[in-house]
Amino acid sequence: MATEDSRTHGFFRVASVIPEVKIADVEANVNYIIEKLKELSDSGVRVAVFPELCVTGYTCGDLFHQKELIDNAASGIARLREASSEYDMMFVVGAPIEICDNLYNCAVALANGRVIAVVPKTYLPNYNEFYERRWFVPAGSIPADIIEWGADKAPVGTDIVINIDGVGIGIEICEDLWTPIPPSTRAALNGAEIILNLSASDDLIGKYDYLKSLISQQSARCISAYVYSSAGFGESTTDLAFDGKAIIYENGTLLAEAPRWTRHSSHVIADIDIEAIRRDRRHIMSFGDARKIEENGKPVRHVPVRLTESCQEGLIRKINPLPFVPGNGETIDSRCEEIINIQISGLAQRLHVTHTKNLVIGISGGLDSTLALLVAVRTFDVLGLDRNGIIGVTMPGFGTTDRTHDNAVELMKSLKVTSREISITAAVKQHFADIRHDINVHDVTYENSQARERTQLLMDIANQVGGMVLGTGDLSELALGWATYNGDHMSMYGVNASVPKTLVRHLVKWCATTSEDTHERQILLDIVDTPISPELIPADETGNIKQKTEDLVGPYELHDFYLYYTLRYGFTPRRIYYLAKHTFHGVYDTDTIRKWLRTFYRRFFTQQFKRSCLPDGPKIGSVCLSPRGDWRMPSDASSAAWLKEVDSLH
Template sequence: MQNGFIKVAAAIPSVKVADCSFNIQQIESLMASAEGQGVEILCLPELAITAYTCQDLFQQQLLLDEAEASLLKLMEFSRNLNVTALVGVPIAYNSMLFNCAAVIQRGKVYGLVPKTYIPNYKEFYEKRWFTSAQVLANGVELRFCGQTVPMSKNLVFSTTHCTFGIEICEDLWAPVPPSNHLALAGADIIFNLSASNELIGKAQYLRNLVLGQSARLLAGYVYAGSGYGESTQDLVFSGRAFIAENGALLAQAERFAMREQLICSEIDVERLRAERRTNTTFANAFDNELVQNYRNIELEPYASNVPFTLTRPIDAHPFVPEGYELDERCEEIICIQSEALARRIEHTRAKTVVIGISGGLDSTLALLVAVHAFDRLERDRRGIVGITMPGFGTTDRTYTNATNLMKELGVTIREISIAPAVTQHFMDLGHDINVHDLTYENSQARERTQILMDAAGQMGGFVVGTGDLSELALGWATYNGDHMSMYGVNASIPKTLVKHLVSWAARNMADEASRTTLLDIVDTPISPELIPADENGNIKQVTEDLVGPYELHDFFLYYVLRFGFRPQKIYYLACRAFDGTGNGTAYTNEVILKWLRTFFRRFFTQQFKRSCLPDGPKVGSCSLSPRGDWRMPSDASSDAWLADLETEDESTPSVVENA
C-alpha cells in the first residue's frame, strides 16, 4: 500500500471440469503472477477449484474429497506468499453442500463465506446441489483442511490496509445484496467470485450493476467470472472481470479470451473512507444491531518486497471529462447556470443585468450564460448591459474582443473608462501612478466594481459576477472589487473548465462572427490587465506566471475539497498526473511542489474573501460557498499543511498576494 492505494486483482484461470489437479495448477500460476506484481488481494471465480459446471458431479464424494485435497495443496503453496487469495470451492457441512469462497493467506484458511442467494430459474439449477448461507447460525465453525474455520455470510476480513467482504455471483443480483450489509459492517472493498454465463447484452448490464453497487456503497468492487474451459454443453462463460471504485471502472478483462487472465489495479481506500465520512447518509444507514452479527477476522500483516507501482491513470484534469462526455457536461452546465440566473431575474423583477466585459474568459462565460437565460425567458437581449471599462493595462486585443462580442450577441454596450477616476483617486491618496503595486492594481478593480454597482442601480438591474472557483480558491480577486457582485454565476466553475465551456459555446451557440471572437478569447493569455502592456501592446501581466498554472491549482483544489487528502498524497498524485505520460502538461516534481505550497498558503490566507461571497449556483461536485460546501475559519493556520510538504534541502518560495 502507498498513499492509501491497495493493489488488487481479479484472475480468470483456464479450467477443466471436475479436474481439480489441473485447476489448482492454473490457480497457483496466477497466484505466483499476482505475487510478483505486488498484489495484496487476489479474487478468483466461483467454484474455481472444481469448475462451476460440474452439475450432479457435485454429489460425488470423490469430487468433494479432491476439492479439499486441492485446497490443502493451495494452502501449502501460499505459505511463502504475501498475496491473500479468495478461491471458490464446494464445502460439505451437516449433510449440506455450500458454494463457498475460501480466504487463504500464508498457509491458512481464515474463513469460508457461503453463497447466500442460490439461483434456481431458467438455466440455473443450483438448489439441486447447494444450500443457502441463510440456514447457517452465526458462529458456525467446522474442521476443514486440518483447521477449525469459521463459515458464515457475516464475515469481514481486515488486512493491514483495508477491510473487505465477499459475496458470490447471484448475491449481487439480489434486491438487497449481502454487500450492502458488508459495507456497513466496515468493508472498504467487496470481492465477488462469480460464474455468470454469457448472453446477448448481459455483459453491459453486469458492468453497470458492478459500477452501480460500488457507487452505492462508496466502495471498491472486484468481480471475477468464470471463463474458458467451463462446459459449453448448454452455456458459455466469457471470462468477465471488473475492478471498480465508487462508480468508476479501473480495469476489465477481455471477454472470450481463450487463455487465463489477470487484471490488476489499485483501489484508493483512503479516498473511499473520505467519501464515507463526508456522506452522512452512509453513516445514517448504520445499524448497530445488524453490524453486531458480523465477525471481523484479522489476517496476517501484509509485507511484500515488491516495490509498489501505481498503474491506474491519474486524470490531470479531474473537472474536465473527455470526448462526448465533455459536450454533454458543457451543455448541462450552461443550462444550470442560465436557469439559476433566470430565476434570480424573475424573483428580483430586474429590468436589466449588468456585466463587466473585459474580453477575458470569465466575463465571456458570464455573458454567454446571461444570453442563454434571456433567450429562455424570451426577453430582449438588450436587457443585458455589457460595460467595458478600459484602464491602464487594457490591450487592443481584449478591448476589441469585448466590444465585438457584445455587438455580435446583440446586447446593450456601454463604455466607461476608469482612467480619469483612478488617476484622481491616486491624487487623493497621494499615490505615485508610476508605482505599480497592490494599491495601483486594486484601485482599478474597485473602481470597476463601483461603476457596475451604480450602473445597475441606475438601470434597474443587478450585477452578474464573473469570478470563478479557481480564483476564489487562490483568493485571486480584489476584496470588495471583482470579488463582489449581486449574483456570481461562475462561482463553482474551475478555470480549466471555463475554457472548455467557452469553446463549446463557440461551436454550439454562436454564429460565424461571434465564433471567431470566442475562439480568440480562448487563446488569449489569462490576465487581470491591471499593469500597462509591454512596448508591443501585448499583455504583460500573465496570471499563471504569478500564481502558477491553473491546471495544477485545479488539480490540487479537487483533491482538497472532494477528499480532504493530505498535501503529501496530493503531491504524489500530481507527480503521477503531470509526468508527461498522461493527459496533463509535463512539470518537474520541483515545480509541482513549488505551486502546491503556493496553493495551500493562499488557500488558507484568502478564506476571508470566501466567507462573504455573493449567491451563486453550485454546478459541480466542488464549491466554496460559505453557505454550502465549505465552512472554514478565516484565521485557520496552514502550518501543518505546509510542514507536510517540507524537505530538508528545499526552501519555501515567495508568494505574490493579491489582496
C-alpha cells in the same frame, strides 16, 4: 513516475482474475491458478479474486453430486493452501465445499499457508437458465461456523470480514449482488472497504451494461471498492456462453476492466484508495447512521490476516490531471450541457423572483466574463427576454490589449446584446491624484484601484437600468484569493462561483465547438487561446499581455488539482504531492509541483476572508467554497501545519 511504496500513501492493490478452466479437471484448474499467483505477487497484488467455482468449473452440472469431483476439489484447495505460503498475498477461489453432508457453493480465502475463511453463497438462483438448488444448499442453512481443514480451523459463514493489515475485505458470490439487500451491504457497514465477488455470470444481450450499473451502484452505496471476477473461456457452452468479466470499481467509478471474450487467462489490477473511502465514510453522516442500525443485528466476525512487508511499488491507477473537467467520450456533451443548465437555472430563478429584466456584465475578453455572458444570453432566451436587456460593458484601462478589447466588442456584437464602452483611465488617474498615488508605481494599489473602479461603474449602471450586476469570478480565483476585495470580488449574483478555471476554459471551448455561427466560434476559440490575465499592468512594447496570472500564482491545472483533493477529500499536503508527482510526471518537475503547492496553501488560508462574504451563486459540482454551503472556515485559521509539511517534502 514515482516509485515509492503506494501503501504508505493509503493505496491497496487488488486484482480480478479470469483463469482458464477445464470442466471437472481440478488438477488443471489448480495449476492455472497457481501459475497466476506468481505473476500477481510479482506485481505487488495484496488481494486477488478468482471466479465462482473456478476450482472445478461452474458448468459441471450433476457432476457436483459425484464424490470424485468433491474429493478432488478438497484436494485442490489443500494444494492451493500450500501454495499460498509462497506468496505475500491473499487470494480467493470458488469451490464446492461439503459441510455436514450438505454441498455449498463457496468462496475460499487463502493466505500464509492457511485457509483464512470460507464464505458460502447466500442466494442460489433457480430460475431461467439457473438451477443451482439442484446441487447446492444456501448459506442460511449452514449448521457450523468453523470448518476444519487439516490442522486448520477456519471460520465459515456469511458474517465474516477479513482484515488485511487493517483493510476490511468482504466477500459475496454472483447472485448475491443481484438481490435487494446484498450481503456486501452488511459487510460494508461492518468495516469492509473492499468487496470481492466471485461470479459465473453467462452473457446475454445487454446484460453486461446492466451488471456494470449494479456494481457501480453497490460500490457507491457501500462507499467501497468492488472487485468482480466472472467465469470465461473453458466453461461449457452446451447451453450458455461465458464472456469472462474482470471489473474493478471504487465508490461508483470504474477503475479497470478486462477485455471480454478472450480465449486465454487474463486479469486486471488496480490500486484502491482506502484513504478516500474512509474520508467519505466519515463525511457522509447517513453511512454512519446506517452503521448504527446494523450494530443492533447479529455480530460480524473479524478475521485478521498479516502479510509480510513486500513493496507495492509505484501506483497502478489513472488519475485525471483535470479532475473538474468532464472526460472525453459520449458523456462530454451531456455533462457540459448539464453544467451550463445548472448555471442557467440559478440565474433564471434569481431574475424571476426579483422581476429583473436587465443584467450588467463587465466584458474583458477573457474566459470568465465570456462564460458568464454565454450563460446570461441562454438564460434570457429561456425566459423569453430581449437580449438587449443584457448590457455588456467593456472598460479599457492601462493594461487592456487590442486582442482582448476587440474580442470583447466582437463577442457582444455577435451575441446581439447591448454593448457599452467606458474607459476607466481618466477616472483612475483622478483617483490616484486624490489619494496621492504615483501612477508609475505599479503596486497593489495601482492594480486594485482599476478593479474597484470597474465594479463601481457596473453597480451604478445597474442602478440606472434597474438591473443586476452579474459576477464573473470563478472558483479557482476564490480559492487563491485572486480577486480584488470589493472589486471584481463583488456582484449581485455569481454564476461562475463554483466553476474552476480549468472547467471555465473547457466550457467556453465546448460552446465554441458547438456553435453554428462561424464568426462566434472563431472569437471564442481565440479567447480560449488568450493568456489568462487581469490586464492591470501596461502591455509590453509590442502591445501583448505582460501580466500573466499563471506566471504569478502558478498554473491553474496544478491549483485546481490541489483544490480538488483538498476540498473533496481533505488529503494532506504529503498525499496531494504524491498524487501530483504521479499525475504530472513529465509535465512539471518536483520542485515546481512543491513550489506551487506551498503557494496554494499560503493563499488558500490567508484569503478566506474574501470567501466569507461571497455573493450568491449556484453549486455546480462536488466542490464549492460558498460560506452558506460546503465550506466553513475561520478567516484567522493558521496554515502553519500545512506549510510545515510542504516544506518537509522532497
